[in-house]
Amino acid sequence: MDFISHLSSNNIKPSVQRIKIFEYLYKNTNHPTVDIIYKDLVGDIPTLSKTTVYNTLKLFIDNGITSTFTIDGNEARYDAIMEEHAHFKCNDCGQLYDVEIEALKLKFSKLNDFQIDNTNIYLKGICNKCLTK
Amino acid sequence: MDFISHLSSNNIKPSVQRIKIFEYLYKNTNHPTVDIIYKDLVGDIPTLSKTTVYNTLKLFIDNGITSTFTIDGNEARYDAIMEEHAHFKCNDCGQLYDVEIEALKLKFSKLNDFQIDNTNIYLKGICNKCLTK
DNA sequence: CACTAAATTTGTAATGATTACAATTTTATA
DNA sequence: TATAAAATTGTAATCATTACAAATTTAGTG
Numbered sequence: 001m002d003f004i005s006h007l008s009s010n011n012i013k014p015s016v017q018r019i020k021i022f023e024y025l026y027k028n029t030n031h032p033t034v035d036i037i038y039k040d041l042v043g044d045i046p047t048l049s050k051t052t053v054y055n056t057l058k059l060f061i062d063n064g065i066t067s068t069f070t071i072d073g074n075e076a077r078y079d080a081i082m083e084e085h086a087h088f089k090c091n092d093c094g095q096l097y098d099v100e101i102e103a104l105k106l107k108f109s110k111l112n113d114f115q116i117d118n119t120n121i122y123l124k125g126i127c128n129k130c131l132t133k
Numbered sequence: 134m135d136f137i138s139h140l141s142s143n144n145i146k147p148s149v150q151r152i153k154i155f156e157y158l159y160k161n162t163n164h165p166t167v168d169i170i171y172k173d174l175v176g177d178i179p180t181l182s183k184t185t186v187y188n189t190l191k192l193f194i195d196n197g198i199t200s201t202f203t204i205d206g207n208e209a210r211y212d213a214i215m216e217e218h219a220h221f222k223c224n225d226c227g228q229l230y231d232v233e234i235e236a237l238k239l240k241f242s243k244l245n246d247f248q249i250d251n252t253n254i255y256l257k258g259i260c261n262k263c264l265t266k
Numbered sequence: 267c268a269c270t271a272a273a274t275t276t277g278t279a280a281t282g283a284t285t286a287c288a289a290t291t292t293t294a295t296a
Numbered sequence: 297t298a299t300a301a302a303a304t305t306g307t308a309a310t311c312a313t314t315a316c317a318a319a320t321t322t323a324g325t326g
Contacts, residue, residue, distance in 0.1 A: 033211050035189050051235070068206070070203050070205075070206045073201070073203040076206050080211070086250075086265065088247065091250065097247075101150040101233075113264065114221060114230075114258060114259070114260055114261055114264075115258045115259040115264060116221075116256050116257075116258040117224065117257055117258040117259070118256065118257035118258065119254070119256055120254065120255050120257070121252070121253065121254050122253050123252055123253070124249075124250055124251040125247055125248045125249040125250040125251065126247070126248040126250070127247055128246040128247055131246065131247075131248060
């Protein structure tokens with residue numbers, strides 16, 4: 001994955017901050033929060049500001065290379081994997097898992113004449129690790 | 134629907150505030166926020182405090198007679214309809230719609246050994262009213 | 267290479283939802 | 297009625313996010 005040309009081809013001028021933040025998000029698929037991203041990158045980019053992380057993520061979202069979601073009303077989480085997938089949160093250990101959706105074409109009644117642009121699914125329960133411990 | 138006995142049978146002592154708040158939530162299926170609930174009820178209960186609305190909704194959730202969800206990281210929304218359903222938000226007019234899930238048993242890969250307690254689905258797009266105007 | 271304008275980054279202050287907490291009021295019980 | 301427990305309330309604190317203006321960097325031009 002060439003991050004610079006990925007940004008460029010999505011109309012984002014590749015500054016150091018933008019490259020590092022996108023690279024971080026792409027490699028850390030555990031859906032980090034702004035705070036986690038900031039704390040992990042400020043060692044690399046000592047002048048980094050949290051506002052820049054916010055601005056940059058908003059730019060990524062507006063240009064379609066990042067998505068964001070919220071679980072249980074907590075801080076926003078970010079995701080550079082744009083393929084449709086669901087999220088599972090373990091109520092015991094708190095871990096987030098990515099989940100492929102098999103029944104990709106869900107059917108919703110009364111929505112025949114609605115235009116669905118975005119499907120967002122998250123599940124909660126107990127993960128296999130916590131079940132067997 | 135007898136709200137008092139519904140509360141009682143779910144181990145919630147039916148105070149005036151609790152009855153009114155639950156009744157409001159049950160009758161207003163548009164998933165109001167704390168602020169909306171508070172502003173609509175403070176005329177009825179002049180001493181009502183917003184903290185009480187928060188406390189009461191938390192109590193309802195802990196006792197399983199209300200659910201809460203968040204869309205786009207905004208304020209929490211509340212729902213007294215506990216049957217499983219999805220939510221649709223129109224990106225144009227902002228209206229929230231309840232949606233029945235036809236394919237109720239979704240299949241998720243890699244989750245055979247996970248225990249799913251809760252399924253949360255919301256869709257975004259354009260509603261039929263906005264499409265035809 | 268300097269100069270200027272535009273874009274980007276940054277820090278601080280403001281906002282807004284939610285929670286903590288202690289005081290007050292109400293309810294239940296003896 | 298007196299007392300304890302529960303519920304409600306108001307205020308202050310917290311925390312994520314946004315607004316905004318200053319500072320820095322980048323790009324383009326002579």
